[in-house]
Amino acid sequence: MARIPDEELEQLKRGVDLAALVRSKGIELKPHGSKDLVGLSPFTEEQTASFIVTPGKNLWHCMSSGQGGSVIDFLMKHDGVSFRHAALLLKEENPQLFGGKAVTKATAPKLAAPVAFDGDDQTLFAQVLDYYQERLRQTPAALDYLCSRGITGEAVEAFGLGYADRTLGLRL
Structure with a gap:
């Protein structure tokens, strides 16, 4: 399998606005302290916000599930896609176009098919x-x-x- 170059991955991790991606998934974020944002975790059922986004580092951490990571990790976990698929989605799509509501595995954003399935x-x-x-x-x-x-x-x-x-x- 062809590797995604490390430079491309680092560019995605730095260049894609994690807070905008999280908000595009319908997760409301509010200021938390001087540097962070907080919202309800999309991964657990909770009443108290414990999903922390640190815009300065472009990282997230879910206190209730103990998971965290970069924009790629968030997209993998939220949409139920592979690492490669998440990286390609972030590379080719504008995060604001991913939709404004929670997405399940069955409705993850799809890459456009390069073939017409009705052809001979x-x-x-x-x-x-x-x-x-x-x-x-x-x-x-x-x-x-x-x-x-x-x-x-x-x-x-x-x-x-x-x-x-x-x-x-x-x-x-």
């Missing part, structure tokens, strides 16, 4: 090939690898080379 086999195969070719164009590390092996851009285009980074399954 030949059409679907062509769409999958196009998807992998586009993934290659968008993955500098894969292009650098091909270049290091003496495979030029002309060869990539002439032979229709692509990069199967295992993201197609997340989109289907």
Whole structure:
């Protein structure tokens, strides 16, 4: 499985506003002390707010469940998606578009499918090939690898080379 580069993960953890993401999930946050925000935990049934968000560090901690982490960890726990899926959702989607109410596992935001499911086999195969070719164009590390092996851009285009980074399954 293709790894998500550490730099991208760090950029997501720093760049996505955790408080905005939490609010987009319908969790009301109020000031708590001078630096933190507090709200009712989306992970437990509680009457007293114990879900702490620290905007300065972009981290959260649920006092009632003992869990915490970054924006990726929050999205994984809240929407019931894998680490990779959560990272791709944060990378490709604006958190304010995730919806304003609590989301369950069955209604987690989906990535757009790159194929038309009503097409015949030949059409679907062509769409999958196009998807992998586009993934290659968008993955500098894969292009650098091909270049290091003496495979030029002309060869990539002439032979229709692509990069199967295992993201197609997340989109289907």
